[in-house]
Amino acid sequence: MNLYALIGFPLGHSFSKRYFTEKFQREGLAETHVYELFELPEANELPALVAQWPELKGLNVTIPHKKAVLPFLTELDPLAERIGAVNVIKVQSDGTLKGYNSDYWGFRWSLERWEPFQQLQPKKALILGDGGATKAVRIALEDLGITYKTVSRKESDAFLNYSDLNADVLAEYSLLINATPLGTYPNVDACPDLPYASLTEQNLLYDLVYNPEETLFMKRGAEHGAATHNGYRMLELQAEKSWEIWNE
Template identity: 55%
Template sequence: MKVYGLIGYPLSHSFSKGFFAEKFAREGIKGCMYDSFPIPEIGELPALLTQYPDLQGLNVTIPYKQTVMSYLDELSPAAAQIGAVNCIHFKDGRKIGYNTDAIGFRRSLEPLLQSHHNKALVLGTGGAAKAVQYVLESLNIPYKLVSRQATADSISYEQLDASMIASHTLIVNTTPLGMYPNVNASPALPYEQLTDKHLLYDLIYNPAVTAFLQQGADRGATIKNGHEMLILQAEASWEIWNNE
């Protein structure tokens, strides 16, 4: 039996376990199982690996995408540059880290991009934002990071004026603001400045239309949630575990 799974904590809302159960059934994949492994501390990872010697691959979610890196033998170039890992392949006794968030984000964003989507605002500065930044750099789309307080690398929400919203027509939310159950929350943007030229992308997928996306849709903007990205990053993980 080939074992795959997800580590993180807590794992009450695991998309991955249901996704892979359906995938195995739908595609007639035999001899494989995918389980959730909630570990309260990343230091429990070595014991988990000892307990499951048949592990072929793991996905990694909050809060371990960065701390897991010190337990790995090797990183893909993208994972090294992003500084976050959400996929581990166990191969020839080595633990190799990848970032399929970047793959999923790029594959779901590219079909929506138009020529005027040539500058971006990235809301949030956490691990998910790093994958988004990596993709924008690879697409040659300059961006500004936005956080609650301005830093050397980011501007604050208060600094977003009409001209900045007008010139930055791609806006990506990487924060948890608006995620279920706090569905009324949204990043503090001047939403009245949005137009039909804007593309709003939210990494959140529950609810399907966050308050952030709804305010864009109300003004004619193109909107996209994180559900397809999640599916694509899971499929990319499966590709890595079985092809690399």
């Protein structure tokens, strides 16, 4: 049996388990491949987990362990090293663990393949939020040649504050990426505090949130002509990249 799993804590509803279980059934792999959920309260429990399951081939990593697992890996892919976080671990044939980041590819590919992005070709972006989800996003934007500023409620010279945002800023920084959890089910009536009336059809709104399908952030942007994109395609593409890594 080839075992794959998601580690994190706590683990509620899992996109990954459903996605890979359906993939294995669809591709005739269900007899030999299985995807499980392993709740891991502490990242230092990783070596014992790997030892306990010799059939383990690969792991996805979610909050709060994307940085915390780093000391327990034998090797780090150069991209994961740049980002400083992993969401994929490959159990190599000698039992050692190598960390990768497929969030980067999920975000980058979904952005590059988005038709309004191809048409408008934005040069500047605002990243709303400064949590762990922004690490891969920042590196992907850099590699795409897009300069960015981070918007946060924290008082810091390094960030813009939400009160700094006006029509001029939104015209200059035409791509807006919501990397906060605002608007995620069940809190669907929440959204980042933006001057939405200043948005135009020259703006692109990308939400890392994927449930609901259309967040309030997206809905309010669309009302003013902005193109919108949710985070579901990013999840699918990062999962496919995980599969590619495990099978290299």
